[in-house]
Amino acid sequence: MQRLTNKQIILGITGGIAAYKSAELTRLLKSAGADVRVVMTPSATEFITPLTLQALSGNPVHLHLLNAEAEAGMGHIELAKWADMVLIAPASANFMARLASGQGDDLLTTLCLATEAPICLAPAMNQAMWRDNGTQNNTATLTKRDVKLFGPGVGEQACGDNGPGRMLEPEEIANHAAEQFESGALTGKTVFITAGPTREPLDPVRYISNHSSGKMGYALAEAAIEAGAKVKLISGPVNLPAPARLECISVESAQDMLEAAQTDLALCDIFIAAAAVADYRPTAISEHKIKKGSEEIMELHLVKNPDIVATVAASSPKPFTVGFAAETRDILDYARSKLARKNLDLIIANDVSRSDIGFNSDENAVTVVSHSGAETLPQTSKRKLATLLIDKIAAQYHHKA
Numbered sequence: 001m002q003r004l005t006n007k008q009i010i011l012g013i014t015g016g017i018a019a020y021k022s023a024e025l026t027r028l029l030k031s032a033g034a035d036v037r038v039v040m041t042p043s044a045t046e047f048i049t050p051l052t053l054q055a056l057s058g059n060p061v062h063l064h065l066l067n068a069e070a071e072a073g074m075g076h077i078e079l080a081k082w083a084d085m086v087l088i089a090p091a092s093a094n095f096m097a098r099l100a101s102g103q104g105d106d107l108l109t110t111l112c113l114a115t116e117a118p119i120c121l122a123p124a125m126n127q128a129m130w131r132d133n134g135t136q137n138n139t140a141t142l143t144k145r146d147v148k149l150f151g152p153g154v155g156e157q158a159c160g161d162n163g164p165g166r167m168l169e170p171e172e173i174a175n176h177a178a179e180q181f182e183s184g185a186l187t188g189k190t191v192f193i194t195a196g197p198t199r200e201p202l203d204p205v206r207y208i209s210n211h212s213s214g215k216m217g218y219a220l221a222e223a224a225i226e227a228g229a230k231v232k233l234i235s236g237p238v239n240l241p242a243p244a245r246l247e248c249i250s251v252e253s254a255q256d257m258l259e260a261a262q263t264d265l266a267l268c269d270i271f272i273a274a275a276a277v278a279d280y281r282p283t284a285i286s287e288h289k290i291k292k293g294s295e296e297i298m299e300l301h302l303v304k305n306p307d308i309v310a311t312v313a314a315s316s317p318k319p320f321t322v323g324f325a326a327e328t329r330d331i332l333d334y335a336r337s338k339l340a341r342k343n344l345d346l347i348i349a350n351d352v353s354r355s356d357i358g359f360n361s362d363e364n365a366v367t368v369v370s371h372s373g374a375e376t377l378p379q380t381s382k383r384k385l386a387t388l389l390i391d392k393i394a395a396q397y398h399h400k401a
């Protein structure tokens with residue numbers, strides 16, 4: 001269930017008797033760390049009140065499509081983009097029919113059309129409704145469209161019948177939802193990831209650093225865990241909580257970071273250098289705080305820092321090494337030359353001159369440059385981008401291996 005941590009889940013509730021179980025499902029998803037936004041069909045509100053779901057999810061419940069106020073808040077397209085998964089539990093026979101025929105006649109169906117996130121259904125209906133040819137055809141259509149089905153289970157039903165059509169228990173649904181976030185692409189592999197800035201001290205209270213927030217590296221670490229990897233995250237000073245299920249080593253300077261990167265490097269299959277490492281550090285660190293003097297200009301003497309990613313790429317055995325190129329101009333040219341010069345396997349280039357993406361932002365857009373070509377991934381959240389990047393890194397790693 002840990003794979004639900006920080007996942008953004010839309011829980012769609014449709015008009016079935018099992019809607020009362022959606023309250024427990026909301027609670028379970030929330031306690032597993034997911035951010036849950038509930039969307040209800042008008043029929044669903046006859047079975048359970050939005051107020052209950054609002055209290056349990058901690059978010060307003062979304063009910064209407066054609067509502068100016070709701071659209072001005074988090075509109076249907078924004079909701080569709082926000083979601084990492086759209087989970088509909090219970091999914092009524094009627095809802096499945098509407099989804100299978102591509103309708104967008106209410107908020108939930110429209111959102112399903114608009115989202116690129118995976119859609120998962122937990123069907124819940126009377127056994128005869130489930131067995132009906134119409135429902136079976138709709139199920140086949142939806143499965144062909146990559147919609148995932150959780151259940152239904154078999155057993156005693158609210159109407160007294162016995163057979164297939166029971167909604168799975170909330171715990172089973174939450175477990176299936178968590179499984180969807182596991183790719184297994186890096187199962188058994190060890191991944192080292194550096195993240196955040198470095199701090200190069202001048203004296204006991206001052207340092208040279210940069211604006212890196214660490215968000216990209218941390219998102220990559222979470223995505224690598226979800227892909228089944230064992231992860232060592234080597235982090236400069238950031239304001240982010242350490243993700244669960246990984247070894248997190250906190251460092252300050254570039255030299256500390258290199259030392260942590262080289263420790264057990266022989267065990268590392270993939271090295272991802274997402275940290276913004278200072279190229280230079282002060283030649284000397286003053287033992288005491290440097291005092292303001294009478295001089296108008298102060299000179300700082302700097303010395304080159306070790307190049308962490310190049311050092312790793314030059315080691316033997318060499319892990320599959322991925323670098324980042326944060327540039328403000330001629331991005332692709334710089335990325336290609338860095339790839340060759342540092343003997344990297346892959347480089348992820350991004351434009352840090354844009355204020356809407358990159359450093360300190362929650363979003364990014366990158367170009368993945370390999371020895372065989374380049375592919376641009378359009379702007380999206382760093383979390384979503386991280387999943388895409390880990391998939392690409394895993395594919396290239398396995399191709400090379």
Ligand SMILES: Cc1cc2nc3c(=O)[nH]c(=O)nc-3n(C[C@H](O)[C@H](O)[C@H](O)COP(=O)(O)O)c2cc1C
Pocket residue numbers: 013014015016017018041042043044091092093094095096124125126129
């Ligand atoms: C008491 C009652 C219970 C119902 N339970 C279910 C159910 O479990 N599954 C189902 O598919 N439909 C069930 N229905 C029928 C749906 O509520 C109906 O098809 C409705 O139009 C579904 O709307 P929606 O898919 O937009 O939520 C039930 C109806 C009633 C009156």
